Amino acid sequence: MHEFNFKDNELYCENIKVADIAKSVATPFYLYSYKTLIDHYRKIKTAFRPIDPLVCFSVKSNSNLAVLRALVKNGAGLDVVSGGELYKAKLAGVKAGKVVYAGVGKKHSEIEEAIEFGILFFNIESEEELGDIEKIANRLKKKVNIAVRINPDVIPKTHRYIATGKGESKFGLDFETAHKIFNSRWKYPHLNIRGVHIHIGSQILNAEPFTTAIRKVLEFLKSCKIEVDYFNIGGGLGIVYSIENPQTAKSFAKSILPLLKKSKLNIILEPGRFISGNSGILVTKVLYTKRTPRKTFIIVDGGMSDLIRPSLYEAYHKIVPVRVRQDSSATAERVDVVGPICETGDFLGKDRYLPRMPKGSLVAVMAAGAYGFTMSSNYNSRPRGAEVMVIGNKFYTVKEAESYKDLVHGEIIPRILR
């Protein structure tokens, strides 16, 4: 469920017409619904209430400060994967004790910043990293919490680029190495190695790979007699993009709650897409319709630099006209919706049936709230559009559109070339 719905053939975000917002905000822009965001966070919280987990929103899915602040204000923790995300997390007012930090390539400066802030856990991904964190903690005279990220070697049915829990992926540690680390805890006097972490992939539609992975980890802890008090089960819950039928938070909880309860461990979850995905859309405008002997192209002013998921993962995003004309079904035709970028791979949707849309018509790319703006770029030197959030019966610009000047920020022509 989300708050982007049609009333009288007009797309609304909550109670505001998307077309009205587009009167004062230039396209392309991202539009977020506060209510959808918070509803999804609460769905997870409610489903898992019996074990009262810490829900750390995955910042990489949507790192706009207003989005982070909204979730933090409603009680969420944050899952970060870089110093930049940690910086944004702090600006959003998160409590240090609700931050977890994963990623295979943490830099020393980033580790230092996170220790100084006093985050809850580092999810460590290699033995070398563990040794380096020990050294830094020693230098800073701090005691640091560590969870070992385990790669449980399960194969979730998802795009190969977003499966992270297979044996051959770069993430996490195999059971044997994890065991070795737990057995050599004494080598790390400044570390409390007291958690395990998994994150097996993204856009996973059923609980089966999760239960398999959780079982594997719990059996491992038991058979090796490893004592920990935290189990971070990661994120990865899938959402509806087209015809998927993903588990609800409730049914997901129902499948794994018994296992988690029995473990008596403190549980952390790191959903990203589940919370932010359906909370945002990309609003773009038709520039031209181009008919070639083979195909018809709707050329819009948003492209792969704004939303790269279709190009990168062959991801499907529903594309709808913001205003449906009465006669439209009669004139629907098969089109490719493409952006202005000079790349054949620049498309938002292929082989879609859309009504004829005159120049200037608004088009919404749905379910673009996760891995949308955060993966955007300035490719083709295109300034990024604004991010806007509807809260109650008002809308707020939560990030201004970039200007040409922003495109050259920090660039220097050496004196010798002047």
Ligand SMILES: *Cc1c(COP(=O)(O)O)cnc(C)c1O
């Ligand atoms: C990306 C990521 C997540 C969030 O994944 P979603 O599929 O968006 O829920 C959670 N944990 C870690 C460690 C991640 O890298």
